[in-house]
Amino acid sequence: MPGLSRSNSCVDIDFTLRRKFKKTSFRPPQREVIVAALDGHDVFVQAATSFGKSLCFQLPAVIDHGITIVISPLLSLMTDQVNALKAADVDAASINRNTSSQERQRLLRDLATGHPLTRLLYVTPEQCATDSFRNHLRIVYEQKELARIAVDEAHCISEWGHDFRPSFKQLKWFRENLPDVPIICLTATATPQVRRDVIATLGLLDTKLKVFAMTTSRKNLHYEVRFKSDEEDHYLDFLQWLKGVHKRRADNLARRAELEAKKERLDNVSGIIYTLYRSDCEALASRLRSDGIGAKPYHAGLHNEEKTETLKRWVNDDEGYDVVVATTAFGMGIDKENVRFVAHWQIPKSFEGFYQESGRAGRDGNASICIMYYSREDRDRAYNRVSKEKDNSNQEARLKSLQSLINYCEATDTCRHEMICGYFGEKEAPECDYACDWHRDPKTLKRAKDRGLQSQDFVATQREMGRFDIGFEGCE
Numbered sequence: 001m002p003g004l005s006r007s008n009s010c011v012d013i014d015f016t017l018r019r020k021f022k023k024t025s026f027r028p029p030q031r032e033v034i035v036a037a038l039d040g041h042d043v044f045v046q047a048a049t050s051f052g053k054s055l056c057f058q059l060p061a062v063i064d065h066g067i068t069i070v071i072s073p074l075l076s077l078m079t080d081q082v083n084a085l086k087a088a089d090v091d092a093a094s095i096n097r098n099t100s101s102q103e104r105q106r107l108l109r110d111l112a113t114g115h116p117l118t119r120l121l122y123v124t125p126e127q128c129a130t131d132s133f134r135n136h137l138r139i140v141y142e143q144k145e146l147a148r149i150a151v152d153e154a155h156c157i158s159e160w161g162h163d164f165r166p167s168f169k170q171l172k173w174f175r176e177n178l179p180d181v182p183i184i185c186l187t188a189t190a191t192p193q194v195r196r197d198v199i200a201t202l203g204l205l206d207t208k209l210k211v212f213a214m215t216t217s218r219k220n221l222h223y224e225v226r227f228k229s230d231e232e233d234h235y236l237d238f239l240q241w242l243k244g245v246h247k248r249r250a251d252n253l254a255r256r257a258e259l260e261a262k263k264e265r266l267d268n269v270s271g272i273i274y275t276l277y278r279s280d281c282e283a284l285a286s287r288l289r290s291d292g293i294g295a296k297p298y299h300a301g302l303h304n305e306e307k308t309e310t311l312k313r314w315v316n317d318d319e320g321y322d323v324v325v326a327t328t329a330f331g332m333g334i335d336k337e338n339v340r341f342v343a344h345w346q347i348p349k350s351f352e353g354f355y356q357e358s359g360r361a362g363r364d365g366n367a368s369i370c371i372m373y374y375s376r377e378d379r380d381r382a383y384n385r386v387s388k389e390k391d392n393s394n395q396e397a398r399l400k401s402l403q404s405l406i407n408y409c410e411a412t413d414t415c416r417h418e419m420i421c422g423y424f425g426e427k428e429a430p431e432c433d434y435a436c437d438w439h440r441d442p443k444t445l446k447r448a449k450d451r452g453l454q455s456q457d458f459v460a461t462q463r464e465m466g467r468f469d470i471g472f473e474g475c476e
Ligand SMILES: Nc1ncnc2c1ncn2[C@@H]1O[C@H](COP(=O)(O)OP(=O)(O)OP(=O)(O)O)[C@@H](O)[C@H]1O
Pocket: 023, 024, 025, 026, 027, 030, 047, 048, 049, 050, 051, 052, 053, 054, 055, 188, 333, 335, 359
């Protein structure tokens, strides 16, 4: 089957960027990625959270002839991207469990013509695995109108990834059955092992593949670990910190005038607190409210209307909605620019989850802070949770990831940015302009750890988890 004939459309890139996406310039190396995709290469993109990965497949889809199928695991992400594209007058749509049967039929009829009008079709990997959908794609393929397959959150393909989804593995069908359709995959969180696995599973060949592996470092994020124990209430530490931020904004006259000119409230310090427990969401939000902080809970057990309202008002910076206390599902696909802090109330289950959740801070490029509250009791609870999870298909990988995060929390001798980049396989230490607790003051950090952690059994647990102890050199 001959491949899609490609237009030499690179000249349109800048025009499309301005016209459709309302951006003035590319972030390096978005242009190179887009040109490689338009040239028909397979492309693997690894870039930091908020880098702008979506543009790398959306812009070629707008320029190129034919349809781009986007495979995404996250419904909220799909909906947001489709809505934004529609607003820019791009014919985008999605098929997922929320799609009405009428809309689904309309989209399938569009595919069945072999010459679809839809330019980007977002689908779940489960949808891609159905015979009916595959048959529709074959029709489009035979008409040489299948421009490209884009796999977002591509780490889900690998059993070594933190979010492995078996249905993602079935995406190998594309190369096996539609061999000359280019594939672009994108992720923020692939270790070298995951990257190799994704490339092998999808059947991407060296001869046709361009890999763009950018740094995972987010220079504007300040990372710090705060130590705690079950015997102490770290709420007060957090409250004091947040009130301190409010006060500094109020005391700095220039800043105050600037905020007032923009009609911004002094206490609108937008943030997310992540907790593993639904009950914490409610209790903590209510406690913060009683201390004058506009905080709201967000978790899967709340009614949809309440969640939608909270999200909408938080995004709008409405009074009373400055801080969202949420379980980890919150934030997927949310592109709020001015999130000034992300706090983890306990150690999360994986290194990648921590990186991704922290990455929701500072998407506007301004300085923001990522605080992790860490105790050895929480560490043991996290270890128990992961080791007892029913789905143990990639348990070794998950334990390795958790161990790396524990090492990150326990370390008092290395830059936090360096540890994060090291985990994702970067050889060079990134620049850190006093943007972590270790660079700020290593002695204070060490003292805080000695004082803050109660349980002394770390050595024992280290031994127990010894076979997963991989330091920060990645999962090699
Ligand atoms: N060239 C550009 N100039 C200005 N803004 C850009 C550019 N490219 C992307 N953006 C903006 O950057 C933000 C993040 O983009 P996007 O959601 O694609 O990030 P991402 O890499 O998928 O991040 P994450 O992994 O955190 O979801 C969006 O608001 C997007 O509009």
